[in-house]
Amino acid sequence: MPLQPSDIDRIAVLARLRLSAAERDAMLDQINAFFTIVERMRAVDTDGVEPLAHPLSSVREQPLPLRDDVALEPTIRAAALANAPAAQGGLFIVPRVIE
Numbered sequence: 001m002p003l004q005p006s007d008i009d010r011i012a013v014l015a016r017l018r019l020s021a022a023e024r025d026a027m028l029d030q031i032n033a034f035f036t037i038v039e040r041m042r043a044v045d046t047d048g049v050e051p052l053a054h055p056l057s058s059v060r061e062q063p064l065p066l067r068d069d070v071a072l073e074p075t076i077r078a079a080a081l082a083n084a085p086a087a088q089g090g091l092f093i094v095p096r097v098i099e
Contacts, residue, residue, distance in 0.1 A: 002032045 008028050012019045019027065054062040077090060086093035 002035065003028060 005024060005028060008019070008024050008031070012024070012027075052058060053064060056062045081087040081090065081092070084092050
């Protein structure tokens with residue numbers, strides 16, 4: 001079911017966009033074209049098709065590029081603390097807000 005101009009107006013209000021009539025018409029055409037593509041994709045029978053981890057997996061064996069899960073100390077701490085007005089012991093010092 002294609003969208004109507006009133007649908008585009010509602011989407012524009014929700015997105016806080018001001019669209020001219022020409023922009024609204026262009027947006028309507030683009031979104032309806034997108035939904036047409038989605039409907040064509042839904043029509044394809046994908047029963048029994050295994051999902052691929054990588055697009056080339058169907059052509060050749062493609063190992064996943066994984067790295068060891070090792071916890072490391074972030075190297076940005078010194079740079080972040082260098083921008084702070086006050087720091088001590090690797091922590092930011094902030095003014096007291098509750099007495």
